[in-house]
Amino acid sequence: xxxxxxxxxxxxGTTLVRDLSLSVPATxxxxxxxxxxxxxxxxxxxxxxxxPKGLQAEGQVMLDxxxxxxxxxxxxxQPQSDALFPWLTVAQNAALGLQIRGLSRAEALKRVxxxxxSFGLEGTEGQFPDQLSGGMRQRAAFLRTVVHDSRYVLLDExxxxxxxxxxxxxQDWLVARLADRPRGVLMVTHDLHExxxxxxxxxxxxxxxxxxxxEIPMPxxxxxxxxxALALLRDKLKSLLLExxx
Amino acid sequence: xxxxxLPPLLLAASLLAxxxxxxxxxxxxxxxxxxxxxxLQALVSNRADIGAHALSTIAVVALGFSLSVGFAFLVSIMxxxxxxxxxxxxxxxxxSQTVPLVALAPLMILWFxxxxxxxxxxxxxxxxxxxxxxxxxxxxxxxTDFTDLLAxxxxxxxxxxxxxxxxSARPSFFAGLRISATYAIVATIFAxxxxxxxxxxxxxxxxxxxxxxxxxxxxxxxxxGLTLALLGAIRLLDRLTARGPKARYA
Numbered sequence: 001x002x003x004x005x006x007x008x009x010x011x012x013g014t015t016l017v018r019d020l021s022l023s024v025p026a027t028x029x030x031x032x033x034x035x036x037x038x039x040x041x042x043x044x045x046x047x048x049x050x051x052p053k054g055l056q057a058e059g060q061v062m063l064d065x066x067x068x069x070x071x072x073x074x075x076x077x078q079p080q081s082d083a084l085f086p087w088l089t090v091a092q093n094a095a096l097g098l099q100i101r102g103l104s105r106a107e108a109l110k111r112v113x114x115x116x117x118s119f120g121l122e123g124t125e126g127q128f129p130d131q132l133s134g135g136m137r138q139r140a141a142f143l144r145t146v147v148h149d150s151r152y153v154l155l156d157e158x159x160x161x162x163x164x165x166x167x168x169x170x171q172d173w174l175v176a177r178l179a180d181r182p183r184g185v186l187m188v189t190h191d192l193h194e195x196x197x198x199x200x201x202x203x204x205x206x207x208x209x210x211x212x213x214x215e216i217p218m219p220x221x222x223x224x225x226x227x228x229a230l231a232l233l234r235d236k237l238k239s240l241l242l243e244x245x246x
Numbered sequence: 247x248x249x250x251x252l253p254p255l256l257l258a259a260s261l262l263a264x265x266x267x268x269x270x271x272x273x274x275x276x277x278x279x280x281x282x283x284x285x286l287q288a289l290v291s292n293r294a295d296i297g298a299h300a301l302s303t304i305a306v307v308a309l310g311f312s313l314s315v316g317f318a319f320l321v322s323i324m325x326x327x328x329x330x331x332x333x334x335x336x337x338x339x340x341x342s343q344t345v346p347l348v349a350l351a352p353l354m355i356l357w358f359x360x361x362x363x364x365x366x367x368x369x370x371x372x373x374x375x376x377x378x379x380x381x382x383x384x385x386x387x388x389x390t391d392f393t394d395l396l397a398x399x400x401x402x403x404x405x406x407x408x409x410x411x412x413x414s415a416r417p418s419f420f421a422g423l424r425i426s427a428t429y430a431i432v433a434t435i436f437a438x439x440x441x442x443x444x445x446x447x448x449x450x451x452x453x454x455x456x457x458x459x460x461x462x463x464x465x466x467x468x469x470x471g472l473t474l475a476l477l478g479a480i481r482l483l484d485r486l487t488a489r490g491p492k493a494r495y496a
Contacts (some may be wrong), residue, residue: 062367077398078392087413089487096409098401129488184247 001025002047002075002184004154007059008041009051009210016042016055017210020205024152029174031195033237034205035245040188041080043210044154047186048077068143073101076150080157082141084129091116091125101148112147118180119143120173129184135166139173146181155187159194171198192234196224204237206244213244280460288460289467295449296461300468302444303434306362307476310369311430315423317370318377325378326385326407343375347433351440365437365445372433373426380422384415420484427476435469 002024008019017039020058023150032040046057049070061068068074076097084093094115095108103111104184116122119139129137138158138235144155157172159167189195196218197200214235218225247352262282268274269281276284289296347368354364401409423477438447446465453461 045394048394050394050397071398071400073400074396077395079394081389082389083389083391083395085392085410085413087416096396097399100396100401100405100409130490 001062001064002186003062004047005060005062007043007046007057009039009046009055009057011055015209020059020211022186022212024184024186025078025201026151026184027178028200029178029185029187029198031199031202032186032188032205033190033192033195033202033241034210035207036190038205038207039210040205041156044077044156044186044188048154050077073148074150075152075154076145076148077154078141078145078156080160081164082129082137082161084137084141084144086129087124089128089147090121090132090140091208093129093140094147097148112143115143115147119177133166134162135170138162138170142174142177146177146183152182152184152186155185157188157190161188167194168227174198192237193230195237196230196233202237202239204244206241214240234240277457277459280463284460285463285467288458289464292461292464295448296464296468299444299446299449299465300472302442303431303469304472306365306369306434306437306445307430307472308361310366310434311373311398313366313442314373314426314430315377316375318381318422321374321377322381322385323407325382326411327403332382339375339378342371345371347372347436351437354437355441356486360441360443365434365442368437369430372429376426376429377422380418380425382414384418384422385411386491387418388414396399420480423480424477427480428473431469431473431476 003021004023005021007017007020008015020039020043022030022032022043032043034040042051042055045051046059047061047070049072051057057123059110061070061072063072064075079225084090085096089114091109092105094112098107098108098111105234113125116125119142121139121143124132124136124140132140138175142158145155159170175198183211187199200218202214202216202218203212204216205211206213216237218233266281266283269279269284272449274281280288286347321335325335351364354368358367359363388411392414393406396406396410433449434445435447438445438449439451440447442448446469450462450465453459453465
């Protein structure tokens with residue numbers, strides 16, 4: 001379990017996030033939703049150990065009950081864009097994290113090579129990111145994120161730049177990949193359909209300052225959720241967001 | 247390739263034709279304004295002499311420009327990692343650009359003689375700053391998502407620089423290289439003009455003093471050719487080192 005306790009983020013006398021606590025289970029997707037500017041991405045960045053300059057933060061992160069410093073190899077982060085480096089091939093991009101963590105380029109490439117098939121990227125190893133479709137780029141980015149056996153994955157609006165059809169495909173693909181390679185995922189999203197369709201648990205944030213106002217567990221597995229039940233849940237989430245709007 | 251070079255070639259040919267026709271119809275004295283055919287004739291007749299002087303200019307440009315690019319690269323890395331040094335040094339670098347070459351070139355000759363050193367120093371002085379600015383501006387254009395991603399992987403500052411910042415500065419680097427290359431040729435010729443034993447600058451001065459306008463213009467043609475050749479070499483280097491289908495060329 002990844003636990004965040006008492007996070008307060010501020011800048012120049014204003015408080016962006018106040019005394020926020022949340023937990024991410026070792027498996028399944030926890031969705032973090034909330035209005036723009038409520039501090040969702042800042043929470044994610046702070047967990048990843050990359051809070052932007054000018055922001056100050058206080059709080060503690062516990063991994064299985066032990067306080068940890070970040071960046072931490074147990075936690076991977078994927079920013080809003082796929083952040084694939086255009087000057088590296090897809091394989092080199094996927095291997096980048098392993099290189100940063102000390103493997104030689106050859107060893108890192110060897111380690112990622114067998115994964116391309118299961119990520120639907122076979123044959124793209126030597127291509128550059130600009131030669132891939134939006135969905136393939138996201139898969140390549142996700143491969144880079146999960147390749148180094150981190151137990152928790154932080155995804156910042158991973159599908160927001162994709163068209164509707166590709167987004168639906170990628171959501172199904174993410175659920176299937178997490179079934180193969182279980183991870184604890186904390187995903188920031190604006191999309192209520194995405195949150196209700198994918199998450200095992202939804203955390204609702206309100207702004208000014210950012211705080212969690214509701215935690216909604218999703219009792220059924222993804223395949224058993226009926227559209228009627230999801231529509232009701234989306235209405236509930238919408239009401240919560242509107243009630244807590246500034 | 248052809249559609250790209252055709253418009254400037256046609257324009258240049260039209261201008262030269264107009265110049266030639268004017269000189270012939272107005273019967274302009276070659277001492278004042280030689281026709282392009284006269285300039286070409288002077289260039290061919292004096293090719294050995296002009297070629298020897300051009301070689302000397304090429305040597306100064308090659309040495310001065312290489313040193314300048316290398317120096318700018320090292321200083322840019324230092325300033326990137328040491329913001330306080332950037333704050334302290336940038337005003338000095340800016341001030342160095344305000345010193346008129348016409349004042350500095352004779353002083354350099356006075357201090358360092360007629361050899362290679364003063365000319366190389368002038369080339370460095372003129373080309374270093376645009377190169378430095380291009381590199382620093384390129385470093386700042388690194389997408390935040392790239393640096394965040396590497397930092398979240400535990401990359402140290404130099405690793406972030408090597409994997410994300412430096413490659414992101416590539417288009418700016420080549421843009422700066424192109425601008426500085428043109429400055430390098432002009433600065434070398436000016437330094438030679440101020441005082442030298444060999445070089446296109448001193449050749450132009452001697453030709454002017456002897457009222458050989460055709461030789462002055464012949465040397466100008468050679469210097470323009472050198473600039474175009476240097477820009478072509480930079481473009482080739484850019485293409486050879488580019489990675490990815492959408493890599494931008496200078």
